[in-house]
Amino acid sequence: MATATLTIDLDALISNWRALDAQTEVKTAAVVKADGYGLGADRVARALMRAGVTKFFVAVAEEGAELRQAVGPKPEISVFAGHMSGDTDMISDMQLTPMLNSMDQIVRHFEALPAHPFGVQLDTGMNRLGLEEAEWAAVAQTVLARKPTLVMSHLACADDREHPMNPQQLATFRRLTDGITTPRSLAATGGILLGSDYHFDLTRPGVGLYGGLPFIEAAPVVALNVPVIQIRDVAKGESVGYSNTWIAPRDSRVATISAGYADGLIRAMGAGVDVFAEDAHCPVIGRVSMDLITVDITDLSETPKTVELLGQHQSVDSVADAAGTIGYEILTSLGARYYRRYKSV
Amino acid sequence: MATATLTIDLDALISNWRALDAQTEVKTAAVVKADGYGLGADRVARALMRAGVTKFFVAVAEEGAELRQAVGPKPEISVFAGHMSGDTDMISDMQLTPMLNSMDQIVRHFEALPAHPFGVQLDTGMNRLGLEEAEWAAVAQTVLARKPTLVMSHLACADDREHPMNPQQLATFRRLTDGITTPRSLAATGGILLGSDYHFDLTRPGVGLYGGLPFIEAAPVVALNVPVIQIRDVAKGESVGYSNTWIAPRDSRVATISAGYADGLIRAMGAGVDVFAEDAHCPVIGRVSMDLITVDITDLSETPKTVELLGQHQSVDSVADAAGTIGYEILTSLGARYYRRYKSV
Secondary structure, three states, X not given: OOOOEEEEEHHHHHHHHHHHHOXXXXXXXXXXXXXXXXXXXXXXXXXXXXXXXXXXXXXXXXXXXXHHHHHOOOOEEEEOOOOOOOOHHHHHHOXXXXXXOOHHHHHHHHHHOOOOOOEEEEOOOOOXXXXXXXXXXXHHHHXXXXXXXXXXXXXOOOOOOOXXXXXXXXXXXXXXXXXXXXXXXXXXXXXXXXXXXXXXXXXXXXXXXXXXXXXXXXXXXXXXXXXXXXXXXXXXXXXXXXXXXXXXXXXXXXXXXXXXXXXXXXXHHOOOOEEEEOOEEEEEEOOOOOOOEEEEOOOOOOOOOEEEEEOOOOOHHHHHHHHOOOXXXXXXXXXXXXXXXXXXX | OOOOEEEEEHHHHHHHHHHHHOXXXXXXXXXXXXXXXXXXXXXXXXXXXXXXXXXXXEOOHHHHHHHHHHHOOOOEEEEOOOOOOOOHHHXXXXXXXXXXXXXXXXXXXXXXXXXXXXXXEEOOOOOOOOEOHHHHHHHHHHHHHOOOOOEEOOOOOOOOOOOOHHHHHHHHHHHHHOOOOOOEEOOOHHHHHOOHHHOOOEEOOOHHHHOOOOOOOOOXXXXXXXXXXEEEEEOOOOEEOHHHOEEOOOOEEEEEEOOOHHHOOOHHHOOOOEEEEXXXXXXXXXXXOOOOEEEEOOOOXXXXXXXXXXXXXXXXXXXXXXXXXXXXXXXXXXXXXXXXXXXXX
């Protein structure tokens, strides 16, 4: 079989959630948007429920509706995009809790589903989602009287502990919400690591659960093993792959493995990524193509049948570094062609 | 609804296939690997069958097995990865035609399925897949006696018309295959455009069908319309998005739209990509986040409900340029969260 195997370690996921939960004195939810950061929202959420998670966040109502089918009626499912036009039936039928972002959404929600749970998202400086300060001043009293489940905001620079934007957003969030009795939330993974000032009543870790930075201690959750299709000898001076970008600097042995950018191994990664045969590393050479990658196995004593691209030897963040991006993107790009194996004791 | 709509124009797809077919005097197949370059192999292949395609190519046997379910027993389905260990039942039961790449694969196929159709892939310099010249010399007579369906190779630099690698691979392919009676194939989209010397008996267009370069005249096949979640005023000097990378150079209006890198709008694209409200273009500003993108709509006279990111105004190749990649990767990254609408007269 030329299909690579993506192994998703649900025990590692749970242990990451527990480790982040243990960093705070407050309730810990879980963000499972973008299909559980690419790992399968249904399996991920059911595993997290076993660990005690009772509250999930998704990006859009459609994700919430799918998640509801997977987790049953009990957990709370909150929707960051809020209550969009056309979402009313889904929100109502699937018991979703929209985080209302704008005056439009507040009006829509109160008119369409006056008794239905909701939260409020405030902008504290990221200028992406949430009510502006002046809007909140105008409606806070009315909105709070309807008892939202949560008042939340999102940090723009939490992955950088020293960024002055963090205390600035914290101060704004306090100014907008101090004194209210509604539960408050500001921190995702990065915010949890900024310390207790940022924790309020609920945290919402996402990337840290899945093994990504900025949670340095995270256990790796994904491993990717890719079959070797073919091995060949390449003489010094011969080229390999599209546009001849790699020229053999010595007589070499090259393995062609069966995964490529159509599987989320993004084309920009190129040089700088290795694959592993047992503990030996083999550099990726030439261009990543749609379904295939070529690697230099000259220094191996045995010919591998499969190689590891993600796992104990190389994290999503290492691959992201080589590609000039962030671990989040490597996770959410993991493709649909893999065999997905969920591992749990 | 905060879910974007990806419209796939099957008539444009068919017209691209016909235009590429018209460039040659020989038979034209279609490559539908990587789930039809991200557009849905089942729908794409059934549309192409209506236009007269009788032969498809996929990357791996598992894709072939799925495609067989979609297209029924008649079309030929060839597998670039060849006959891998563990594939025999799938190849046999699903009537797949492996393109054998190595001595290992030849032995495996002849032993396991001696009467089953197969093709042969030769390496002519790309050093990625296919038999080496010396291997072919050793087995050609035996293999050809078993009447393969096809002898093929693949060009490494066909997207660049002037690249000296093209005539070099052509000469090698001729040296390896001139005089045989088995049908031959060297050209994918780029090869078709290199002229009749490269056409042999069968061409195998892929990216050109889906509207991508190097087929400049291709009709656009995908359009992507993304809902606006929220509009806000941003004062001169305020920042937008993660890591505060965009600072408003004037008092601005910013729209947050509901799609991000988890939907394949790769994070590297950032500045340089526009979205369109009717014909007016609005620059993407700040970082692309997982589920959201922010755009500058200051110069619009009306507030849009949705904006177009791919379509008549901006091709997959323009977006790829801005992201430092190629249209192929934009296509195959198109995500699973979109509503997919297939358009055909």
